[in-house]
Amino acid sequence: MTDLMLRYFREKQQKVQSEKVYETQCPFCSMQCKMQLIEQKIIxxxxxxxxxxxxxxxxxxLCVKGLNAHQHALNQERITKPLLKINGQFVPVSWQVALDTIQERFTSIQKKDGKNALSVYGSASITNEEAYLLGKFARVALGTKYIDYNGRLCMSSAATAANQTFGLDRGFTNSLTEVPNTRVIILAGTNIAECQPTIMPYFQQAKENGAYIIAIDPRETKTTQLADLHLKIKPGSDIALANGILKMIIEANFIDHTFVSERTHHYKEVKDYVTSITMKEIVTDTGITEKEIRQVAHIFGSEPSGMIFTARGIEQQINGTETVRAFLNLLLATGKIGKRYSGYAAITGQGNGQGAREHGQKADQLPGYRSIENIEHRRYIAKVWGIDEKDLPKKGVSAFEMFEKVDQKEITSMLIMCSNPIVSSPNANFVRKALMKLKFLMVVDLYLSETAQLADLVLPSTSYLEDEGTLTNVEGRVLLREASFPIQGEAKHDWQILCEIANKLGKKKHFSYQSSExxxxxxxxASKGGKADYSGMTYKRLRKEKGILWPCRGENDPGTVRLFEDEFAHDDGKAQMALVKHDSLKQKPTLTDDYPLFLTTGRVMSHYLTGVQTRNSSALAAINFEAYLEIHPQTAKIYGIKDKELVRVSSEKGWIIVRSQFSSAIRKDTVFVPFHWTENQNVNRLVDDQLDPFSKMPGFKLGVVRIQPL
Structure with a gap:
């Protein structure tokens, strides 16, 4: 054997001997893909x-984000020590100093301004355990009613619509395994190919099996390329389209009259309204031809099975709740829910977007999807927590409304965990100015995000590689994320941070946990007996069964694959159809001479949310390193804009500067900007702060702007 061969085998042996494997799952989208990180030490x-x-x-x-997720977790720029701002500069301090500071500031602020002067802003990217504990922390350790989370900006319209219609919100009423066998699919305002890439094979299999796929989107995307029919809708006109489809389903007599009669309410009112609308009105409102609308109605109405998937495109509007309900009417009218291969799915955005809204982070909610205003629910949770029901705070306000309270100086201190609201919120300039009014701002994060830079104190959190816990994925499947990677520096788990603060505030007996389990x-x-019942799950079961779909009411309960087979979750077991009028949006953004173009926003595959994690991954940052303005070439010509040049985009709320990107795939009256960037590229500076009256969702997907070359 030659020296070269010997050296090769020695190096190979050395490599194998030094290999370590860490079980984990992707920290990004709601698919929550399972994966292993393999560490190899070579010399x-x-x-x-x-x-x-x-x-x-x-x-x-896995997609490109999951393959490169470890880069942000191992980045040397991560915060690994508490940072206290002294004379305008961050200075590393000990955890003891950090905790003493929190105790002194929180105590003095509440003594002067009242208990509700403190507030908590949570996240849909933290684990179920941490989301649960954050709700308990706000209400028990701080005694404040002001808690909400960034999921309010993501899933709230779909969740509210499902609760109003079905009496229960679980993202998928069925499991993904049923998708390949359904006969017709409507994708309303969702770009799954770029937002949840690993879900795509289910839809590709469905198409191979003969399913007819209809995509509704003002842009051509990688998702619409899969569709048999793409409806390039005028932004903000989705209710008119859904009503038009239902009108034609009724006229063609595709209604499941038995299902409607036995299992729904309000069909007659809905029917009377939609049949009174003229197709001319609908075509004018939507920009979709009567022929195309009739085609959708006949295909969806005539097939024995069908599914509707919605996402931010129709949900992130100030009538997003009613828009989703208009599409749910189609399922109910045709009886396509509660049975095999038929149902509704809200494509959750954030990694734990489902679980994080179930266990108490929302202003109006207690664990198990209980209502904070229901006396029996309050009594049950108070007993679990070992407190008097009268000491449990009442309902607070939604995420953006908390910043309004900050601006009004009703809230004077805020704890922000794993979120970056000065980038992700509508009217982002206002949110920045409001946060600067706080007496004390504390942020828990991996990096000095744009929000963390404004903080008085920043605490270092652990990454997905280090933090064990459960997350609930897009299906409503609870998964256990293993996490055994060594903790970086002095970072602590979010739940440990909350327990240590609670201890300093004299609430140790309520927060004496030693593990996420x-x-x-x-x-x-706490969830037992609630709508989102996890009581039958254990870490042991989750490891063995690789996840369980809730509700799971006992340790012998396999979980619930399909919801609403026999009844809906309202008290009488029936679903509530909704009469949704075209003019439900009283202050709908309209084109004017000053603002002649629609603006819509969305994602790119290589980035996630405000980019705090993905922009700290070298591989992902290299794929998309700046924001851009997608614009039709003919529209660009009208405004004197050349391809790949800088453009100033303005609305009534602010302006940004981004680079133009010509595309004939977008409507001529619409421009698109992704939302992962900050400062002068932050498209949310342009977004109005009007909110959906039901879900409190801002209208990210519909604004009006003007453009000019820089």
């Missing part, structure tokens, strides 16, 4: 690679 250098692991949802697939066991009890 003195470590290198990493990520591989997918088989699981019931993504079946071992111990918190989960209390969450199980």
């Amino acid at each position: 003195s250098r470590k290198q990493y690679k990520t591989i997918g692991q088989d699981n019931p949802t993504s079946e071992g697939r 111990e918190i989960f066991d209390e969450l199980r009890l």
Whole structure:
């Protein structure tokens, strides 16, 4: 054997001997793909690679974000010590100093301004255990009613619509395994190919099996390319389209009269309204031809099974709740829910967008999807928490409304966990100015985000590689994320941080947990008997079964694959159809001479939310390093804009500067800007702060702007 061969085998042996494998799952989208991080030490250098692991949802697939997620977790720019702002500069301090500071500031602020002067802003990216504990922390340790979270800006319209219509919100009423066998699919305002790439094979299989796919989007995307029919709708006119489809379903007599009669309310009122509308009105409002609307109605109405998927495109509007309800009317009228291969799915955005809204982070909610205003629900949770029901705060306000309270100086201190609201909120300039009015701002994060830079104190949190816990994916499947990677520096888990603060505030007996599993066991009890019942789940079961769909009401309960087979979750077991008028949006943004173009926003595949994590991944940052304005070439010509040049985009709320990107795939009256960037590229500076009256969702997907070359 030659020296070269010997050296090769020695290096290979050394490589194998030094390999470490860490089980985890992707921290980004709601698919929550399972994966392994493999650490290989070659001589003195470590290198990493990520591989997918088989699981019931993504079946071992990963996208570009998951493959590179470890880069942000291992980035040397991560915060690894508490940082206290002294004379305008961040200075590393000990945890003892940080906790003493929190105790002194929180106590003095509440003594002077009242208990509700403190507030908590949470996240849909933290674990179920941490979301649960954050709600308990706000109400028990701080005694404040002011808690809400960034999921209010993501899933709230779909969740509210499902609760109003069905009496229950679980993102999918069925499991993903049913998608390949359905006969017709409507994708309303969702670009799954770029937002949830590992879900795409289910839809590709459906198409191979003969399903007819209809996509509704003002842009041509990688998702619309899969569709048999793409309806390039005028932004903000989705209610008119849904009503038009229902009108033609009724006229063609595709109604499931038995289902409607036995299992729904209000069909007659809905029918009377939609049949009174003329198709001329609908065509004018939507920009979709009568022929296309009739085609959708006949295909969806005549097929024995069908599914409707909605996402931010129709939900992030100031009538998003009613828009979703208009589409749910189609399912109910045709009886396509509660049975095999038929149902509704709201494509959750954030990694724990489902679980984070179930266990108490929302202003109006208690664990198990209980209502904070229901006396029996309050009594039950108070008993679990070991407090008097009278000491449990009442309902607060939604996420953006908390910033209005800050601006009005009713809230004077805020704890923000794993969120970046000065980038993600509508009217972002206002949110920045409001936060600067706080007496004390504390942020828990991995990095000095744009929001963290405004803070008085920043605490270092652990990453997805280090923080064990459960998350609930797009299907409503609860998964256990293993996390055994060494903690970086002095970072602590979010739940540990909350427990240590509570201890300093004299609430140790309510926050004496030693592990995430111990918190989960209390969450199980708190959710027992609620709509989102996790009581039958244990870490042992979740490891063995690779996830369980809720509700799961006992340890012998396999979980619930399909909802509403026999009845809906309203008290009488029936669903509520909704009469939704075209003019439900009283202050709908309209084109004017000053603002002649519609603006819509969305994602790109390589980035996630405000980019705090993905912009700190070198591989992902290199794919998309700046924001852009997608614009039709003919529209650009009208405004004297050239391809790839800087453009100033203005609305009544502010302005940004982004680079033009010509595309004939977008409507000529519409421009698109992704939302992952900050400062002068932050498109949310342009978004109005009017809110949906039901869900309190801002209208990210519909604004009006003017453009000019820079």
